[in-house]
Amino acid sequence: MKRMSCVALLFVVTCILLSSVCTGANQIVIGVNAELTGGIPVVGRSCKNAAEMAVEEVNKAGGLEVAGTKYTIRLIVEDNEDRPESSAAVAQKLISQNQVLAIIGANASRNAIPPSQICEDAKTPMISPWSTNVKTTQGKKYVFRACMIDDFQGLVCARFAKDHLKAEKAAVLYDVASEYNKGIAEEFKKSFEALGGKVVSFESYTTGDQDFSSQLTRIVRASPKVLFLPNYYSEVPLQIQQARRLGFTGDFLGSDGWGSPEIIKLGGSDMEGQFFSTHYAPDIATPTAQKFIKAYEERYKELPDDVAALTFDSFGMLFQAIKAAGKIDRASLRDALAQITKYEGVTGTMRFEGTGDPVKSAVIIQIKDGKFTYFASVGP
Amino acid sequence: MIIILMQQMLNGLQLGSVYALIALGYTMVYGILRLINFAHGDIFMISCYFGFFAAIAFLSNAIPTWLTFIATMMVSMLLTALVAVLIERVAYKPLRLAPRVSAVITALGIGLFLENFTLATLGPTPRGMPALLPNVNYRLGALSLSSVQILIIIISIVLMILLDRVVQKTMTGMAMRAVSYDKATASVMGVPVDRIISTTFAIGSAVAGAGGVLYSLAYPIINPYMGVRIGWWAFIAAVIGGIGNVRGAMLGAYILAFVEVFTPMVLPSSTYRDFVAFTVLLIVLVVRPTGLMGRVTAQKV
Incomplete structure (x- = not known):
């Protein structure tokens, strides 16, 4: 028994030694917490792709120069299975086991809120590329x-519905079990009513549902001009089809x-002509964006979606802050990010x-000829 | 108000028909083996993928639409039945004499296996089922119904009547009922028990296969996790109707579908739906522990 525990102790010590060797002197370890499997796998894939691209760019250039020393970046990508509890576990593992400097992700708000508290408590900087729910960063320093x-997106959509689509009556169908959908639905309702419109039907469903006929029947009877669907690309085509x-x-x-091109593949002609608000539009891109889009397309043979672009920006901000921190x-990284x-x-x-x-602006995109097309820009 | 009620009835009928086709598989297997086949929801998911790949293969050839639809349905039913028989032979048959719990846990394991196997081989990206039939919307006054909806309801009801006839009138059906009453005696009387059990699995899964194709026509996005929730609901439907009873499963499925459709109408949020459904289940079980149409037995699981 004694020998057994000796062997076990030796094993643990070796492991610790090995892992500290692995993290090496001139290396920065960054974790990625992404939805690689589960309900929205395209989001996880884009995040991973952009992360790998961003890190490779820096490493190819010899690494990141901080106060005169070059550091290479080591990336650890973990799958949170699109489950809030796994996402929290992933963050915990990255912080305590892999000793990462910072975490990028998770993306969907339902997966980003639980690890945000863990990162805050562990004083580890976290940047979520895509989580738009207020709670993710609220009251947190890291x-x-x-x-x-x-709040901003709900306002943008409400204004667009009122001013551009000329809607007096709007309806909302949203996933009540998901923070992102719920938050934006409520914000839209508040803003639309503040603008003088009327939300005639405010219906909900639960993640994973495929039949919305009951809720949609009630919505159709209330005869709204606009149906607001603040939901994910994998469900929206079903909702639109059933509503029609x-x-x-x-x-x-x-x-x-909505921002994944998958939505057009899944929804087909039903998606034509519809509008949504998002973070960027590939076709009005600035030189920075064009360079990124070209490199991404060459590497992955597809247009980067908003998650890819935002993940790339998360890494960009991170690198800029690490350099600034010195x-x-x-x-110090946290302070540099905040500044x-x-x-x-x-x-x-x-x-x-x-x-x-x-503080940044939003864009409205229209689906035209089976492609995302820039429609309008809305400032902060 | 009447219009909304009637529209919701139609919605409920469509949903209930699909649930019924899946619930049948649960109830038949339970009836004959006293095994709750928790893998059944995932077998349904697999059948949707079979339907998806068959549809793509057939659509690339110039075959008339209705023929494509029938061929897709046939392929999905056949392949699903084959998979189910294979599962029965490999996973359940060796456990026939083992404690019942072992078989139930194996069924759960098979379900997880199917889910993760699909995830590993086909990837997590949801697939869009191509439209096999032109979807025409009909309007009856303020009522709105689609050709796919009508088709689902009709095909499901025809399949259910057919199945009911098979169980009640044919020799195979009689043998099934015999095995379900008493396996040992049936075997002594010359009923090929193993073959009848395989046949039951094949029929139950073929019906789920038909359900899969019909479901993906109405809800044309399929993913590896889709079987979980539908499987649970179909299972509850089977229990409400009296698990082991074919007609009970159909009744239970429609009851549950109406609960799903009418709850968000009366209560403020869709989250109450599961709560109401399970309350119905509990009430039924308290009042009639063997389900609405279940037969009273001394043996319970």
């Missing part, structure tokens, strides 16, 4: 994001959860003003 927040089947003739409007520790006054990213220019939410 948590940042690269995207706009739901039940006799809905008005317009559909969505949020950045030393490799979590607390970013100007970052020129793929998704536009952004800065932080005392919170973890960047």
Whole structure:
């Protein structure tokens, strides 16, 4: 028995030694917490792709120069299975086991909120590329994001519905079990009513549902001009199809959860002409964005979606902050991130003003001829 | 209000028909083996993928639409039945004399295996089922119904009547009922028990296969996890109707579908739906422990 525990102890010591060797002197370890499997796998894939690209760019150039020393970046990508509890576990593992300097991800708000608290408690900087729900960064010092927040997006959508689609009556169908969908739905309702419109039907469903006929029947009976669907790309085509089947003739409007080209593949002609708000539009890109889009397309043979662009920007901000901090520790990195006054990213220019939410603009995209087409830009 | 009620009835009928086709598989296997085949929801998911690949293969050839639809349905039913028989032979047959719990746990394991196997081989990306039939919307006054909806309801009901006839009138059906009453005695009387059990698995899964194709026509996005929720609901439907009873499963499925459709109408949020459904289940089990149409037996699981 004694010998057994001796062997076990030896094993543990070796492991610790080995892992400290692995993290090496001139290396920075960064974790990625992504939805590689589960309900929205395209999101995880884009995040991983962009992360690998961003890190490779830096490593190819010889690494990141911090206070005169070059550091190579080591990336650890973990799958959170699109489950909030796994996402929290992934964050815990990255922080305590892999000793990462910072974590990029998770992307969907339902997966980003639980680890945000863990990162805050462990004083580890976290940047969520795509989580727009207010709660992700609210009251936290160490948590940042690269995207706009739901309050802003809800307002943008409400204004667009009222001013551009000329809607007096709107309806909402949203996933009540998912923070992102719920937050944006409520914000839309508040803003639309503040603008003088009327939300005639406010219906919900639960993640994983495929039949929405009951809710949609009620929505159609209330005859709204616009149906707002702040839901993910994998469900929206079903909702649009069923709404049309039940006799809905008005317009559909969505949020950045629509932003994957998969939505056109799944929804086909039903998606034509519909609008949604999101983070960037590939076709009006700035030189920074064009360079990124070209490199991404060459590498992965597809157009980068908003998650890819935002992940790339998260890494961009991270690298800029590490350089600015001048030393490799979590607390100085956090301060440097909070002090970013100007970052020129793929998704536009952004800065932080005392919170973890960047100040940046949103765009409205229309689906035209089976492609995402830039329609309008809305400033912060 | 009447219009909304009627529209919701139609929605419920469509959903209930699909649930019924899946619930039948649960109830038949339970009836004959006293095994709750928890892999059944995932077998349904597999059948949707079979339907998807068959549809793509057939659509690339110039075959008339209705023929494509029938061929897709046949291929999906056949392949699903084959998979189910294979599972029965490999995973359940060696456990026939083992404690019942072992078989149930194996069934759960098979379900997880199917899910993760699909995830590993086909990837997590949801697939869009191509439209096999032109979807025409009909309007009856303020009522709206589609050709796919009508088709689902009709095909499901025809399949259910057919199945009911098979169980009640044919020799195979009689043998099934005999095995379900008493396996040992049936075997003594010359009923080929193993073959009848395989046949039951094949029929139950073929019906789920038909359900899979019909379901993916109405809800044309399929993913490796889709079987989980539908499987549970079909299982509850089977229990409400009296698990082991074919007609009970159909009744239970429609009851559950109406609960699903009418709950969000009355209560403020769709989250109450599962709560109401399980309350119905509990009430039924308290009042009639063997389900609405279940037969009273001394032996229970």
